[in-house]
Amino acid sequence: MLTMSEPDLRLLSRHWALPADNGRPIAWCGGQPIARARFYRDIEAARRTLAGLDPGELDGRPGVALYDTHAYRFAVWLLAAWSLGLAVVLPGDDLPATREALPIPWIGSAQTGEALSDWSGGGPPSALDHGRPAMFVFTSGSTGKPSLIGKELSQLRAEVEMFERAFGADLTPETRFVTSVPHQHMYGLPFFMLWSLSAPHPFWVEKLRYPEDLGRLPPADYLLVSAPTFLKHLPDAPPPPLGVRWKMATSAGSSLALDVARAGIAYMNAPLYEIYGSTETGAAAHRVADAPWQPMPGVRLALEEGTSRLLIHSPLLSEAERESGFLSGDIARLGERGLELIGRADRVVKIGEKRISLTRIEQELSRLPEVASARVLPLPHEHESDRLLLGAVVVLSPEGRALRATKKKAHFDLGLRARLRDRLDPLALPRRWRYVEAFPCNDMGKTTRQDMERLFAPRLAHAEVLPRSDGDNDDSVVLQLAVPHNLAWFEGHFPGLPILPGVVQVDWAAHFARLYFSFDASVCDIASLKFQHIIRPGDAPCLKLSLRCGGKEIEFTFFRDDKIYSHGVFVARKSRIETEAGT
Amino acid sequence: MSDNLIQEIKAFIIESLDLEDLAPEDIEDDAPLFGDGLGLDSIDSLELGVGLQKRYSLKISAENEETRKIFSSARALADYVAAHRAL
Numbered sequence: 048m049l050t051m052s053e054p055d056l057r058l059l060s061r062h063w064a065l066p067a068d069n070g071r072p073i074a075w076c077g078g079q080p081i082a083r084a085r086f087y088r089d090i091e092a093a094r095r096t097l098a099g100l101d102p103g104e105l106d107g108r109p110g111v112a113l114y115d116t117h118a119y120r121f122a123v124w125l126l127a128a129w130s131l132g133l134a135v136v137l138p139g140d141d142l143p144a145t146r147e148a149l150p151i152p153w154i155g156s157a158q159t160g161e162a163l164s165d166w167s168g169g170g171p172p173s174a175l176d177h178g179r180p181a182m183f184v185f186t187s188g189s190t191g192k193p194s195l196i197g198k199e200l201s202q203l204r205a206e207v208e209m210f211e212r213a214f215g216a217d218l219t220p221e222t223r224f225v226t227s228v229p230h231q232h233m234y235g236l237p238f239f240m241l242w243s244l245s246a247p248h249p250f251w252v253e254k255l256r257y258p259e260d261l262g263r264l265p266p267a268d269y270l271l272v273s274a275p276t277f278l279k280h281l282p283d284a285p286p287p288p289l290g291v292r293w294k295m296a297t298s299a300g301s302s303l304a305l306d307v308a309r310a311g312i313a314y315m316n317a318p319l320y321e322i323y324g325s326t327e328t329g330a331a332a333h334r335v336a337d338a339p340w341q342p343m344p345g346v347r348l349a350l351e352e353g354t355s356r357l358l359i360h361s362p363l364l365s366e367a368e369r370e371s372g373f374l375s376g377d378i379a380r381l382g383e384r385g386l387e388l389i390g391r392a393d394r395v396v397k398i399g400e401k402r403i404s405l406t407r408i409e410q411e412l413s414r415l416p417e418v419a420s421a422r423v424l425p426l427p428h429e430h431e432s433d434r435l436l437l438g439a440v441v442v443l444s445p446e447g448r449a450l451r452a453t454k455k456k457a458h459f460d461l462g463l464r465a466r467l468r469d470r471l472d473p474l475a476l477p478r479r480w481r482y483v484e485a486f487p488c489n490d491m492g493k494t495t496r497q498d499m500e501r502l503f504a505p506r507l508a509h510a511e512v513l514p515r516s517d518g519d520n521d522d523s524v525v526l527q528l529a530v531p532h533n534l535a536w537f538e539g540h541f542p543g544l545p546i547l548p549g550v551v552q553v554d555w556a557a558h559f560a561r562l563y564f565s566f567d568a569s570v571c572d573i574a575s576l577k578f579q580h581i582i583r584p585g586d587a588p589c590l591k592l593s594l595r596c597g598g599k600e601i602e603f604t605f606f607r608d609d610k611i612y613s614h615g616v617f618v619a620r621k622s623r624i625e626t627e628a629g630t
Numbered sequence: 631m632s633d634n635l636i637q638e639i640k641a642f643i644i645e646s647l648d649l650e651d652l653a654p655e656d657i658e659d660d661a662p663l664f665g666d667g668l669g670l671d672s673i674d675s676l677e678l679g680v681g682l683q684k685r686y687s688l689k690i691s692a693e694n695e696e697t698r699k700i701f702s703s704a705r706a707l708a709d710y711v712a713a714h715r716a717l
Contacts, residue, residue: 256697257679259689276673280680399673434673436648457651464669473664473671479650510645512685521634526645562641562654 069247074119075223076252078265081119092166093127096154102133103151105183106197110134114141115155118230118252122244123166124154129181129200136183136195137231139401144470184233184326196326199365206237206329206363207245212344213333217295217318218248222268225251227277228400233326234299235400239272258284266290271315274300274400279307279432281314293317297333299324300400302388304431308336323388326402328373329363332386339385347372348386350379356392396425398435398474405437408477411470412439417447417463422486423477424496426503429531438503439463439477442485451482479503504535508555513589523593524563528555528605532584547582552613556590556603560617564594566601568617576615588612639708646681647674659705667703675701686715 072080102109111128113135115121128135138145141157181200224243228235243250248270255261255277262285269291278298287293293315298308299322311319312335323340324330332340332348342348347360349372357379360372376395380387394405405423412421419442426436441463443451451459460480467476487498508528530547537545553576557568582588582605593602599619605612640654643663647670661667664675678701679690688711690697700710 257676257683257690259679259683276676280676283680283683399671434677455656457653457656460651461656461669465666468665468669473669474673476669476671509648512642512645514685514687562644563638565637565654 069220071221071247072249073244073247074122074250074252076119080249086123089123089166090127090130093123094131096166097127097131097133100152100154103149105134105136105151106195108132108134110136110151110183112136112138112149112151112153113155114138114153114157114231116157116229118226118240118250118254120155121230122240122250125240126244128154134181134183134197137185137236139185139232140472142469142472184236197365202329202363202365203237203241204245207242209330209343209345209363210238210242211246214295214320218270219268219294220248222270222294223249223251224270224272225255225264226272227255228272228274228300229254232400233329234274234322234324235272237329238297238299238322261285262288264288264291268292268294270294271296273298275303275307275432276300276399276434278303278311278319281307281311284314287315295320297322299330301397301435305337307432312336323386325373325375327364328359328361328375331359331361340387341385348379348381350381354392355379355389357386357388396435396437398437401472401474403437403472403475408437408439408467408471408475411467412441412463415447415463415466417444417450417466418442419444419447420486422494422499424499426479427500427533429509429529429533436479437475437477438479438481438499440481440483440486440499440502443482456480500533504533504538505531506535507558508534510559510590522595523591524559526559526590526592528588528590530582530584530586530588534584537584545584547586549578549613552578552582552605553615556592556601556605556615557617559590560592560601560603563592564598564601566594566598566617568601571617571619574616574618576613578613580610580612582612635712636704636708639711640704642681642685643668643678643704643707646677657704660703662703663701663707682711686711688714 073083073086074081097111100111102111104110110133113121113124113128114137115124125135136149136151138149141153146153182198182203183195184198185195224239226235226239228239230236230240239250242248251264253260255271255273258277258280261281266289271293273296275298278296295317296311296315296319298311298319303321308319308321318335320333320335322330323332323334324343330343331346332342334340343361345362349358349360350356351358351374355378357375357377358372359375360369362369364373376391376393378389378392380389395402396405397403405425408423409421412418412423421442422440424438424440426438428435441447454462463480464476481502483502486494487502488494508530510526510528513525513527534547536548536551540546540548553573560566560568586607588605588607591604591606594600595602595616601617602615603617604614636659637654640657643649643657644652644654649668657668664670670678682688682690690700700707
């Protein structure tokens with residue numbers, strides 16, 4: 048019989064060191080410390096709930112699914128379940144399709160509210176079987192079907208000990224852990240959740256969402272577990288508040304652009320370790336900026352002969368895999384500077400911190416009645432740090448063609464996205480859509496990547512509105528444009544000397560006039576049109592639009608500093624406006 | 631709250647997130663931006679938050695119920711900008 052005051056955590060502590068009492072709080076939540084005694088009490092309450100559940104079966108042993116977006120609640124549920132000998136599966140989301148695929152009890156909550164006292168909501172206790180997985184996570188395999196990967200407690204423990212050996216010297220005992228990544232995925236889980244729980248270091252419950260959040264941390268030493276999508280915004284963050292000392296940071300999930308790495312190091316004045324690894328292998332190597340990759344302690348890297356796929360020998364692998372090593376999906380070189388990662392061997396891309404299977408998206412698309420067949424590809428981006436966008440090339444079914452004919456393209460696109468929403472992660476939903484009669488193919492009948500990419504060549508400059516300066520008013524807007532190198536209009540205009548056609552500049556001015564002033568330039572005359580300098584790929588002109596004559600004219604100027612590229616005025620046709628007003 | 635600002639916010643969303651083929655009138659004033667409706671994702675919310683700071687000198691706080699409300703629709707976002715932007 049379990050008593051309330053004295054949690055029976057012996058089963059757990061044999062395989063997973065319970066945070067030792069070092070006098071520091073276990074976590075900080077809403078700026079308030081959560082004491083260790085409270086943590087133990089909460090685990091006890093969660094254990095009572097779990098003990099009353101009829102657990103499902105996971106790989107032949109009792110288990111539950113845990114999805115909780117609150118890091119503290121997650122930690123309580125996880126340790127409570129483990130202490131009862133329950134295996135825990137950590138789904139990456141709580142989409143209906145995911146719940147359907149996991150017909151075992153689900154615990155935890157997706158609400159981030161303050162309710163930390165409710166632990167209602169597990170199987171008879173049994174000894175946590177050593178040598179059997181205690182935790183399962185999903186990973187998207189190359190076949191497109193997410194596969195379940197099991198981890199034993201000893202593996203998880205070994206990984207945390209590896210972190211201590213590799214990075215422990217950078218930390219002070221007081222260092223608090225903060226993160227911008229989900230704590231239930233196979234990067235945030237070991238680096239943020241398990242490392243802080245076992246060291247123990249207090250963890251900061253609130254996820255960092257925006258760079259401004261860094262300016263709100265109270266004085267202390269910190270470790271940041273983060274990813275490129277967040278780190279690339281550090282230059283926009285307020286300077287660290289007085290007394291906030293960054294000890295180190297980690298980045299994983301996708302490759303970290305060098306300028307982002309350098310800016311991060313400069314901001315924190317601390318090492319920013321880029322981590323290479325996978326769900327299957329755990330952390331395998333680390334580096335700072337463009338220094339050579341260092342294998343994690345105890346890890347040995349090799350290449351598979353013939354394929355150049357990276358073969359990882361690691362103490363974190365399961366006993367069965369340790370002999371042969373784990374064959375990763377990454378193509379690599381091992382040269383003078385050590386490991387060099389070249390690309391993926393399978394059809395999986397990284398978006399944000401997520402591994403997204405292109406095959407899976409194509410399968411889900413093909414299930415829709417509107418779709419005959421579909422291909423999904425990552426689109427080339429202008430800057431290394433831009434987010435990766437997915438493009439879908441779709442051959443519509445007769446049903447799809449009929450529906451498409453009745454809708455604006457943007458609405459039809461959104462409709463297809465909506466249909467995929469409860470089956471795929473939001474990050475996996477294609478952003479660009481092209482509808483074709485048949486996939487483009489070359490003389491050999493092959494569909495090449497270049498042909499597919501050409502379908503998505505941008506037709507518009509990327510634009511960002513510049514903040515208003517004092518002299519501006521509501522009737523004008525200044526846009527900072529970026530002219531991409533792969534703009535559709537550069538093809539053949541002219542071979543070897545790409546120039547932005549004047550008619551396209553007028554077209555862009557009309558587009559932005561419509562976007563910002565609802566001004567319809569298609570029924571206008573153009574006055575005083577002048578082209579003074581050419582615009583070339585990679586140029587960054589500004590576009591100023593000013594509404595004049597009570598909304599009847601829009602003046603546009605493409606310029607950069609004192610240089611004027613082109614200038615013109617859209618003048619609404621008088622007769623037309625009067626005619627329309629009369630109808 | 632002016633319709634102009636809602637229009638401006640929609641243009642801001644389209645520009646910041648590079649939403650192709652979408653015009654301001656395709657975004658309904660009260661339709662959710664995340665989940666149903668536009669179906670934006672977590673990276674988008676980060677980009678929007680950073681964009682709001684740059685464009686309107688607005689600070690959006692850490693993930694909480696309020697943030698969810700601010701991003702719940704174009705109108706909600708416009709209301710928030712109108713109430714908080716630096717003048």
